[in-house]
Amino acid sequence: MGSFRYILRDTLRLITRHWGLSILTLLTTVTVLFLLGLSSLFALNLRHMVNRVEGELVVQAYLKNGSDASGLAGRIRSVSYVRDVRVISPEEALDRLRAKLGNQAKAVTLLGENPLPWGLEIQVEKASFVSMLVRDLVALPSVEEVVYSGQLADKLSRISVLATRVSGAIMLLGAIISSLVIFNTIRIALYSKSEEIQVMLLVGATRTYIAFPFVLQGLFLGTIGAVLAVVALASGYAYVVSVLKATLPFVVMLQNQTFLLKFHLILLGTGMTLGWMCSWFAVTRFITRAARPS
């Protein structure tokens, strides 16, 4: 218990002793984590929008006369990347046509019978699967024709991949920058206390006792930095969503509160982990070197 009190006191001393450096580290951590969160939110929203459009992407397959539409639908449904398959009967297709064209649709039934074929409406999990599905459908003997928005699907697929890569790179860069900042702050604190550490080792302080205040300092800076970044990000995001709702209602942003809460908790966890890991790494390295007998 006594040791714990001393450790907390020494942590506070470390933070306040170099308060300028602590504030600078805090500001940098907040900025980096904010940018990290911002880029992640941007990528997540882009992904959300792409997913929405992808969800509405439909591949239509028209079947040859006499084909077993239900049987084929069942086979397609079993494909892993297929989300949904709907069988469209000629009657339903005619109803849709009527709804779309009005009186002009009567021209289709002039001959007395419905010429429209059986069809399938297929939705896939991701736009990138569309071309694969189309290739397979075209090869089927019972399929007469396949209609899909090929270019749109390809573009969406490319945007989705690019967004994932860019946000991944930004996240990695952000993590590296914040790690370096925290690592260096702890290192400076360690160097400024190197004589003290040396004496502590010589008078019988354990490595854990020496290391703890530095690790707590890193954890503190990482946590406070992450909390401030999360607060800024959450309030900024809420503001942007409300503005977009009012001005660009067709832009549907990610608003799932549970998901956003998880996202912010992950960002907080990232800040804490970075702070803890960097300081732990810096202090362990330093103490191991200082304690090594020559």
Next chain:
Amino acid sequence: MEVRIAGITKIFAPDIVALEDVFLTVEKGEFVYLIGTTGSGKTTLLRLITREIVPTRGQISVGNQNLRKIRASELPYYRRSIGVVFQDFKLLPDLTVFENVAFVLEAMGVPPRIVQTRVNEVIDLVGLWRRRFLKPMQLSGGERQRVAIARAMANSPSIFLADEPTGNLDLHTSEEIVRLLLSINAAGTTVIVATHDQYLVDAYRQRVVELHDGRLKRDEKRGRYVIDGEL
């Protein structure tokens, strides 16, 4: 605790021989002056006992512990049994006298109330009660030395090592310091003092171990300060 040094050789890279084939036994409760010219190996010997450095050859055992075999995790506990007064004091400039002494006990996890009592006790013993809230920069050389002694005494060590504890001090202060070391020894603590102070060695006659170029040259009960090459 007794100190047994058996055939110790310490060579610093690339080929500086600091100690060569030294055999020495210091019994529990003994007071030993370690004398010799600068570079004779006195500080190296003390650093070997604290296991700040390890010997190139030979064995050192303190009490029942063979320092070669001591594990890194056991080292802090071993060091708590030794009180060290460093040549350059190694006081922490940002801490007060009280904090400098308390810090050893805190590092050992001693509860605050006991720290308070013990630190006040040793500060009083070294005569710095009135100066306990001053920082090292505000103290004289002799006072700093006494803070270093108080710090080394704080955890009641079994062995007390002092490297030039009277270096750069006036005669009166030096005598006070040595009397303090003798009183520590009188309480049963083994004391090893590396010194150049001829007056004190001769005034307070104790066992004298002389090193010369890293070799043990003389080991004499109630010896005098006589060193070849020194006037």
